[in-house]
Amino acid sequence: MKRFLLTLILLSVTILAIAQQKEKGDLQIGIQGGASLPISTYKSIGETKVGYYSGFFVDKYFSGNKFGLGIDARYIYNSINRQDTFRFENGYISTDYINKTRFQDYLFTFGPSYKYSVDRFHVEAYIRGGLMMQYFPEYVRSVTYEERDPTGGSITHTQDIMATVNDASNRANSWAGVGGLRFNYMLNKHFALFGHVDYVQTFGEKFGGKSSQFAIERIEETNPILETASVKSVWDHYGDVRETTQTPHKTVQTGIGVKYIFGKKKSPVVIQDNSPKYDEEVKKIALKGLQIVVKDKQTNLALSGVTVSIEGMDINDKSVTDANGQASKVSSIKPGQYQVVGEKNGIKTPILTLTEADFQTSSAVIFKEIYHDDPRFTLIGETFDCATTQNLAGINTVLTHTGSKVNASQTSDAEGKFIYQLDAQSDFTVVANQQGRYSQTEIVSTKGLDRSQTLYVTLKLGVCELVENGEWVLKNIHYDFDKSNIRADAAIILNNVVAVMKQNPTLRIELSSHTDSRGNDDYNLKLSQRRADSAVDYLIANGIAKTRLVARGYGETKLLNHCGNGASCSEQQHQENRRTEIKVLQF
Known part of the structure; x- marks a missing residue:
């Protein structure tokens, strides 16, 4: 950074030195200021408001007073839209601002200029490239709500739904460019007033090995919370996939200023061009x-x-x-x-x-x-071994559109990679379909994604070997409160179990259901048994022999953490205990 600033200073001194030796082109210095208008993803992702900027520039024009070189230095400030607390029936959505609620940038650029003059009016076009020093805001947005437990008390839950995910210092450097027009009116031979408009943007996702863009992580809102709503679970309103998006700096800046032109204004001199003709050079x-x-x-x-x-x-x-x-x-x-x-x-x-x-x-x-121009998103997936975490080649994968039920299959390549095209505003499931192995049913969604900002969706699909006494938790199986019937979203997960059982005819399993510690112990045991029975009945209805299946409800007898009766635990800790498991009894 110090080297870059030193380079700008040396360039300024060089331009001034050239101006002292040659009087053929103007040397000018100006100050400017005005409005900084965020656009595109910088406005939407950054929640950025109109701000202001100020700065100075130096231009040195060459012989003929049309082409030159210049430097530009600016300070840019854009505050962000502070979100008020939104209250609903049993809670609220709030934002915790950890540092200053603003984007603050320092821009240093260097590049060519072009000038066209008619009497007192001058139009200048310029394009610059250089470095931007950026300072980001930091905040966390969360949902807080109260839930009544069966004993008559209440439990407060808090879930983060969006947060900035930048460097701990909230600072970043980036390559940047600016280009625009300056409209001048000469007051006399030395002073001019001007108005200008230009576009400023940073480039690249990395600078010096660090991220150079502002980034946030958020959970997609699937069912908006209204003021009259009573939230039972945050997952009724938000998905379970966290998406990270980032944006470069993008602003249109418009303002006014004054500049001073050194030396005397001279009449245009007609210079005879004796250089080789353009056509002759092209022929070479x-x-x-x-x-x-x-x-x-x-x-x-x-x-x-x-x-x-x-x-x-x-x-x-x-x-x-x-x-x-x-x-x-x-x-x-x-x-x-x-x-x-x-x-x-x-x-x-x-x-x-x-x-x-x-x-x-x-x-x-x-x-x-x-x-x-392909309107679809691209899913880039990798199959890897659950035990070694090494990528696996030759694994057959199946993608299912949850709406149309249309399937597509692909085998992972030598690097363990597979690629699918995903329609916009759609949900999909991805599973491995390989004899002697199993995978979780991974859910992929393009809902809420903006194709103008996102092209690639990524997924790592763990593929595990079936071994006797092996066991695993079935992800994404949910039941309605106090119910044991199989929901449509749970059926999608159980369909993968059906496929695994059919591919491996010697496989015999125990399917168990577990609850958290809240509520009556005996009731939880019976509820978990009903849920296990429902899941096994679904497998039987889809062609799996009853003799290959054991349904077991454990209630709260096999908690995965310390959250037993009376323990103070978060919703996430209780969720860890509410699960459906598969255990291999024979293979």
């Missing part, structure tokens, strides 16, 4: 390279795994894009007409046509971007 470069980059249209992210075809003249080339979205570079192609198209998951990009006009440049390589 007859053959060029071609580099194609493919990006996702909705997120502008580089897209890997796209087959890019280039046809024309004597070229018929195909290659697959890498992690940076780059196809293999084609070397030494002749000027002419070519067609470029990319394809992935059966969807093609629009055809890009290159003509001889694209070859009329002094650059040795032609760079072109094409955009792939």
Whole structure:
């Protein structure tokens, strides 16, 4: 950081030194300030409000007073929308702000400028690149509610539903850019007033090995809590998947300022151009390279795994894009007409046509971007061994759309990876389907995800060996309060058990149900037995022989923690004890 600031200072001194030696171009320095308007994900994810900025700039124009170089330094401040406490029938939703409720940034950039003048009016265009020092807010949003227990007392539950997940210092550095226009009116030969508008954005997700973007982790709201609502469980209103999203700095800044121009204003001098003609220079470069980059249209992210075809003249080339979205570079192609198209998951990009006009440049390589528009999300999964945590190849996986019940299957590759395309606003289950092994039924959802911000959804699917006396907890099996009937969401999980039993005909299991310690001990024992019986009955109804199944209700006799009768425990600790388990009796 110190080196970067020193570089900016040296550049400023260099510009001033050049100005003292040459009077052919203007040297100007200005101060400015105005409004900082957050846009896109910076506004939605950061909950950012309109703020302000101030700063200064220095520009040195070269001979002809049209092109130059400049530096820009700014202080940017945007506060965030503080959320008031929302109260409902038996609780409230509140936000705990841990530090200052603002984004505070320092921007230092360097780059070219261009000026167009008519009498007293000047228009300047500029583009800069450099470094932004960022300071983030920190907060946690949670739901707090009271629940009546069977003894007449009450239990208070608190569940975090959203929190910032940045570096402990809440600071980050990032590469940044700014580009815009400045509209000037000359008061005299030295002073001018101006108004300007420009766009500021940071780039990249990492800087110096650390995250460079503001990030939050939140749970999707599935059923909004109303003022009149009485919350029984936070999971009735929120999903159980935590999603992390992040955003770069994105602001439009508009303001006014004043600048001072050194030296004397001179009349334009007509300079005869004796340099080689453009066409003559182009002829020197007859053959060029071609580099194609493919990006996702909705997120502008580089897209890997796209087959890019280039046809024309004597070229018929195909290659697959890498992690940076780059196809293999084609070397030494002749000027002419070519067609470029990319394809992935059966969807093609629009055809890009290159003509001889694209070859009329002094650059040795032609760079072109094409955009792939697939409205679906991409699930990238990995199968791994439960015991060793090493990725497993050759595991058959099954994806099921919970709405349409349509299945798709795929076998994990040599690296243990598998890929599916997911429709928007949909729920899915993913399981491993392999003889001698089992997996949990993992739930994946695209509900609440914004395709313009998110392309990839990730999943790690644990695959375990079936062994005698082995046991595991069935995730995501839930019952209604005081009920034992099998709900639709629990049936999805039990369908995976049915599949495992059918693939392994010698397998005999005990299916057990467990409660937490709240309520009457004897009643809990009977309720857990009814629930175990219901689950086993479902398996029998779906083709599993009764002789291969044992239903056992343990009530609260096998707690996994210290939360016995009378113990003060959180809802999460009690939830750990409410579970359905499978134990292998024979295999």
